[in-house]
Amino acid sequence: MSPSAHPRTPDSTHVPLPGPAAPSAPSQADLLDFARRTAADASLVASLPLDPQGRTWIRLDGPGGSEAWLIGWPPGTGTGWHDHGGSHGAFATAAGTLKEDSLAARLPTEGWKTLELAEDLDRSRSVEAGKGRAFGPHHVHEVRNESTTEHTISVHAYYPPLPLIRRYSRTGAVLRLEHVERPEDWQ
Structure with missing residues (x-):
């Protein structure tokens, strides 16, 4: 009888051999x-065509x-104000400086159109060339790029790939959900 045709008895155990490991999801640090x-x-940075009027991009x-x-x-x-639809992410500046304003709070993702933000939630930082977040x-x-x-x-x-982006407007302490973009809107 060949090994593959060997009958199993009730007291024998079957231990599957390990297969190829599934790739692990990238962490914030990996990104x-x-x-x-x-x-x-x-x-790569030099290959990006620059437009004086609007942002340009290359998918990587x-x-x-x-x-x-x-x-x-x-x-x-x-x-403008936005989130990443539940994806975590990172960015790094290659040339120039980006200014980031963020909220130090976890906002509900569903069921609201307008929120009044508490005091002391605003965070601001500059991310210069060679730095990231x-x-x-x-x-x-x-x-934003504040350079003139x-x-x-x-x-x-971003991981997982962006399922959506929620766009907000902000007036003082009031944050308002304006619209939701889907991947087909930016790809």
Whole structure:
């Protein structure tokens, strides 16, 4: 009788052999490392076409199935307030400086159109060339190039790939959900 045809008895145990390991999801640290290394790739950064009027981008292959982008920011451009639909992420600046304003609070993701924010939730930071930032799945922020003369270039990575982006407007302490974008809106 061949080994594969050997009958199993009730007291025998079957131990499956380990198969190939499933790739693990990239962590915030993995995404930040990728963004920093990619932002340091001078030839890739130089390949991005820059437009004086609007942001430009190239889609990249991120680690572990993540979504990644190389983005050019003309002077004075920004994202407005938004979140990343439950994905965690990171970004690193390759050239210039990005300014990030964020909220130090976990907001509900469903069931509201307008929220009044408590005091002391605002955070602000500058992310200069060579620097980066990672964030969790409930991060709400706006990012912009405040320069009046120079483009900024950055690398962004998200996992899981962005299922949606919620766009907000803000007036003082009031944050209002304006609309939801789906991947087909930006790809």
